Amino acid sequence: MSGLYTRLCAGLLFPLHERLKHHDSVAVRRRLEESQWWSADRLAQAQAERLRGFLIDIGTHVPYYRRLFAEHGFDPRGVSGVADLQRLPRLGKPEIRAQVDALKAEDHGPLARYNTGGSSGEPLIFYIGKGRTSHDVGAKWRATRWWDVDIGDRELVVWGSPIELNAQDRLRRMRDGMMRSHLLPAFEMSGPKLDGFVATIRRIAPRMLFGYPSALAHIARHAEERGQRLDDLGVKVVFVTSERLYDNQRADIERVFGAPVANGYGGRDAGFIAHQCPSGGLHMMAEDIVVELLDDAGRPVPTGSPGEIVVTHLGTRDFPFVRYRTGDVAVLDDRTCACGRGLPMLREIQGRHTDFVLAADGTVMHGLALIYILRDLPGVALFKVVQESVQRTRVLIVPGPGLPPDARETIVAGFKRRLGQGVEVQVDLVDDIPPERSGKFRYIVSHAGASGAAGAGHA
Numbered sequence: 086m087s088g089l090y091t092r093l094c095a096g097l098l099f100p101l102h103e104r105l106k107h108h109d110s111v112a113v114r115r116r117l118e119e120s121q122w123w124s125a126d127r128l129a130q131a132q133a134e135r136l137r138g139f140l141i142d143i144g145t146h147v148p149y150y151r152r153l154f155a156e157h158g159f160d161p162r163g164v165s166g167v168a169d170l171q172r173l174p175r176l177g178k179p180e181i182r183a184q185v186d187a188l189k190a191e192d193h194g195p196l197a198r199y200n201t202g203g204s205s206g207e208p209l210i211f212y213i214g215k216g217r218t219s220h221d222v223g224a225k226w227r228a229t230r231w232w233d234v235d236i237g238d239r240e241l242v243v244w245g246s247p248i249e250l251n252a253q254d255r256l257r258r259m260r261d262g263m264m265r266s267h268l269l270p271a272f273e274m275s276g277p278k279l280d281g282f283v284a285t286i287r288r289i290a291p292r293m294l295f296g297y298p299s300a301l302a303h304i305a306r307h308a309e310e311r312g313q314r315l316d317d318l319g320v321k322v323v324f325v326t327s328e329r330l331y332d333n334q335r336a337d338i339e340r341v342f343g344a345p346v347a348n349g350y351g352g353r354d355a356g357f358i359a360h361q362c363p364s365g366g367l368h369m370m371a372e373d374i375v376v377e378l379l380d381d382a383g384r385p386v387p388t389g390s391p392g393e394i395v396v397t398h399l400g401t402r403d404f405p406f407v408r409y410r411t412g413d414v415a416v417l418d419d420r421t422c423a424c425g426r427g428l429p430m431l432r433e434i435q436g437r438h439t440d441f442v443l444a445a446d447g448t449v450m451h452g453l454a455l456i457y458i459l460r461d462l463p464g465v466a467l468f469k470v471v472q473e474s475v476q477r478t479r480v481l482i483v484p485g486p487g488l489p490p491d492a493r494e495t496i497v498a499g500f501k502r503r504l505g506q507g508v509e510v511q512v513d514l515v516d517d518i519p520p521e522r523s524g525k526f527r528y529i530v531s532h533a534g535a536s537g538a539a540g541a542g543h544a
Contacts, residue, residue: 094237094264102260103222107215113223113373120372121227125427128371129166135399136375137164143405149187150405167375175383175395175408178209185210193403201354211354214403221357221400224370225349228360231424232322232347234293240266241289243282243296243304267291275517279307283315290318294342298325299526302334303467305341316343324349328526329436333460350434355396355411359431366422367431373399376429377408378417388419391435414441436529442472443533445505452529458499464488469518472531477509484514 140161196212326349351357378392386392394411418432466485500510520526
């Protein structure tokens with residue numbers, strides 16, 4: 086019976102919903118499901134053609150790019166591939182803030198106002214047109230179907246964005262109910278709340294879960310500690326996004342829920358960029374999104390080296406994002422995926438620039454170098470590391486059962502081995518560590534200027 090209802094939702098109810106909202110997501114999904122099987126060369130050629138048409142369009146209709154192209158002597162009609170974007174500057178949050186009106190196409194359609202949560206310290210207001218929304222919905226829909234689940238299958242979403250949480254009006258609740266999607270707020274993770282989350286998951290018995298890896302891993306560990314099984318519910322897949330996925334989180338989620346974890350990468354500003362398939366490949370949505378991995382000077386990094394993800398979204402003509410700096414660091418993968426899709430892949434997403442720390446001698450390293458010290462210590466229920474400067478780092482610990490009496494000394498000694506013996510390391514035991522305003526949780530936050538991580542090696 087559930088299979089019939091899912092087919093009704095995916096084949097009729099949701100397409101009708103999208104048509105009423107004037108979204109082309111159904112056509113986008115069908116187009117992407119065909120092109121994903123093209124060869125890498127054919128995909129690159131199609132991407133180049135779309136890129137040229139997109140740049141010609143915005144160079145004609147968007148005041149900011151009309152002026153920018155003229156200043157740089159850039160003729161979009163001569164674009165033959167991604168390399169031609171190197172002639173244009175990167176787009177950062179300061180430029181968007183300063184040019185927000187000039188970035189709107191003169192003939193734009195309806196625009197929705199959005200903002201990022203500002204976890205990097207730089208909140209951003211920007212606009213999204215229906216073309217961009219259609220791409221994001223269609224691309225996510227395609228990736229969902231890779232895992233043999235579809236719109237209409239029971240879904241439980243563990244989320245914390247104020248946009249989704251504040252949008253739960255009557256019509257939205259009716260739509261989610263019809264699509265069998267249930268929302269759990271990820272802000273508060275107290276014991277009673279977690280008990281309620283586990284009970285809700287057992288009651289709904291979702292076919293798929295979606296949410297922050299930190300929140301889902303926390304729920305999984307809580308259920309396991311309480312002796313509550315979640316691997317007997319028929320969960321098919323657990324989709325995670327919006328944070329770096331750590332190996333121990335993946336292991337905890339897969340063990341407790343008895344289902345594979347599918348990692349996804351994207352952002353409200355940059356779009357739905359990459360998603361993991363059942364064969365393990367982290368495929369980029371290359372038909373509509375151009376991804377460059379660049380060092381601090383804006384030069385492409387070699388395959389296998391970390392670089393900042395810079396995005397040109399070909400579905401953003403109403404409010405264009407061209408060479409947009411995400412602040413995230415990733416590594417390109419040049420292998421061919423066993424699934425047979427020709428879509429290019431990322432090998433790993435290492436996190437934000439601020440997920441890297443800077444040692445006293447100038448060495449840049451990923452925050453994992455510090456995370457492993459805390460992860461190997463028994464009795465640490467939750468932690469957060471804040472590198473306030475090169476000379477001072479603060480460690481917040483929520484203690485659990487079995488925390489050794491010399492935990493502070495162990496942490497300080499381990500951090501000093503990594504950061505330098507002269508570095509001050511303060512360890513504070515706290516009752517709770519709240520997530521960011523967005524609902525995301527960040528284990529490492531560095532204010533020490535470790536932005537060189539995008540082009541540097543790390544320990």
